[in-house]
Amino acid sequence: MPLTDDVAVRRRISRQAQATHERREQILDAAVAAFNESGFNGTSIRDVAARVGMSHTGVLHHFPDKAALLEAVLDRRLERAVAEFPLETGDGxxxxxxxxxxxERDAQAPDDLRLYCTIAAEALSPTHPAHGYFTQWYHxxxxxxxxxxxxxxxxGHFTGHGVSIETAAVQIASMRDGLNQHWLLAPDEVDLVGATRAQLRFYTDLDL
Structure with a gap:
């Protein structure tokens, strides 16, 4: 219990906990590389383990199965985005x-974006372990x-040009999926950031 209400207690992170965290990060990085190369369906736990220099059972100690590993990869990506950008604000x-x-950030990290696109496409199948994850995410x-x-x-800053707000929300939420594919396949021909900014300006009179 804190000695005063406004003073937080600092807890030292044990070496074991730090080592476990670092190992999990290494596994997740390896999973990103493997999923990017072969997709979720084409990757095995043994593939990920080999990239980290661990045994199959060693990876399973941290993640009970491949579906749990995939979920952790997706959660980490989302957590990093939310931590870096105020995407949960009510300020339009x-x-x-x-x-x-x-x-702009994604344009500097194509591997991370490529993974998202690959898994999102695979997750269209109702039997894919990430199907529910992406259904909830898009909602x-x-x-x-x-x-x-x-x-x-x-x-007074919405300028939908006759498009309803509900339809505009769907269009904006869907916009990057199409742009991502074009940019990843032809980065020298497609301006990901410029196209994103131009499309958003269709819906507002603000200078973005």
């Missing part, structure tokens, strides 16, 4: 600017965009 202007900043994305656009409308 901040949200749209965050989408542009996220595109959440549409809801977040809708909240942002409603805020812009209240402040």
């Amino acid at each position: 202007e901040v949200f749209l600017r965050s989408l542009v900043a996220l595109a 959440q994305a549409r809801a977040s965009v809708l909240t942002a656009l409603l805020d812009l409308e209240r402040r």
Whole structure:
């Protein structure tokens, strides 16, 4: 218990806990590389273990199966994005600017983006372990965009040009999926950040 209400207790992280965290990060990095190369279905736990220099059972000590490993990879990607950009804000202007900043970040990390696109495509199958994950994620994305656009409308900055806010939310939430594919296949021909910014400007009079 803290000695005072406004002083937090500092707890020392044990060496074992730190080592476990670092090992899990190494496994997740290896999984990203393996999934990028062969997709989820074409990757085995043994493939990931070999990249880290561990045994098959060693990886399973941290992640009970391949589905759990995939979920951890996706969770880490989302957690990093939320930590870096205010994507859960109700401020429409901040949200749209965050989408542009996220595109700038993704343009610098093509492997991470490629993994997302690969797994998202595979997850269209109802039997894929990430199917429910992406169903929930896309629902959440549409809801977040809708909240942002409603805020812009209240402040007089929504310019949908006849498009309803509900439809605009779907369009914005879907925009990057198509752009990602074009950019990953032809990065010298497609401006990921510029196209993202230009499309968002269709819905607002703000200078993004």
